Amino acid sequence: MTDKTLVTWHEHRVQRPRGCVIWFTGLSGSGKSTVANCVDELLHQSGEPSFVLDGDNVRHGLNASREILEPTFGSEYAERFGLGFSAIDRQENIRRIGAVAELFCDAGLLTLTAFVSPYRLDRDSVREYVCSRGTKSDFVEVFVDTPLDVCESRDPKGLYKKARTGEIKGFTGIDDPYESPLHPEIKLAGGTDTPENLAQQVVAYLRSIGKLRN
């Protein structure tokens, strides 16, 4: 064998059309995850490659907390790498999700993310990162604009109740700010229509910018 066994292939990569990052943002209980999963369903039915990143699939892995890491990795490790709720921990939470969403986009998937992501700066950083690796249309911000009182009346996880009694501190919309997107690509009037109809608006937008194959 000679070095020639490597030379021809090194650095060669499959060229795929990029997908897109569809970034849902909104209050807890606004319907982000519900609508994102509904978009995923519609895309899947039409044969589009898609995927949803949300708390359910990153909480125990990518962005595990100290409590989750400690039993397997020990306390020093958990202390160093577990994510908490400080300002920079929340920022890192969003940064990592953005980096992973970009990888999915690079793999050609229509990648739906559903996180409160309350801070404009964090969302804008992700937008910049994703678009810097492709084009401007690779990031679609979807503001699920559901009134606080509607979100609070839904309270699917009982979090607003805990925030109101003070059991949870720094809860977005109660004692921590939610910074609405200034120029989202899509604004959904959450709570005024069914998730399926809201999802159809997202699919229509993706079609209009040429992100659908079928």
Place this chain on the structure above:
Amino acid sequence: MTDKTLVTWHEHRVQRPRGCVIWFTGLSGSGKSTVANCVDELLHQSGEPSFVLDGDNVRHGLNASREILEPTFGSEYAERFGLGFSAIDRQENIRRIGAVAELFCDAGLLTLTAFVSPYRLDRDSVREYVCSRGTKSDFVEVFVDTPLDVCESRDPKGLYKKARTGEIKGFTGIDDPYESPLHPEIKLAGGTDTPENLAQQVVAYLRSIGKLRN
């Protein structure tokens, strides 16, 4: 609107057949990335959904170092979250890649990873994590077993030279151990054949365990 707008959809998820994590491990210069990209090419040609995670696409995003994070996020942030080369930082590097590979697997992709990943414990942790969310066949360890002298003579990035002169410390194979897999699903005799022929062995294995659709 009533709560019914949410009830039917919440927690509903598209069910996809899982893909697979194909974890390449071996010394720097062993040909991991080259063979993984070659497998990716072969899979892509047969219409299989696949993707490669390697240093090229995680170094600036998911697993950014302090140096990469600092200009954008500041020094406190970079210090807290940037990954270095300490034992636990390396472990976290692999843990995150494993978590992301699992997400790709969950999205239905044949996910190829190409990292030295020298420690058995770290690889076994990823195996356990991936398999715990699916089945035993969701993780395929590929040991690219290329002799050190061959890797060192290739030295594509000039790293062995720097390790020998002491400019780089703790370099796998020189002054840090590489722990060979004890029971890899596939062992490739790196340096004895072309990357394409080695890649064909991987594709044949994936076919044999029913991971290919076409």
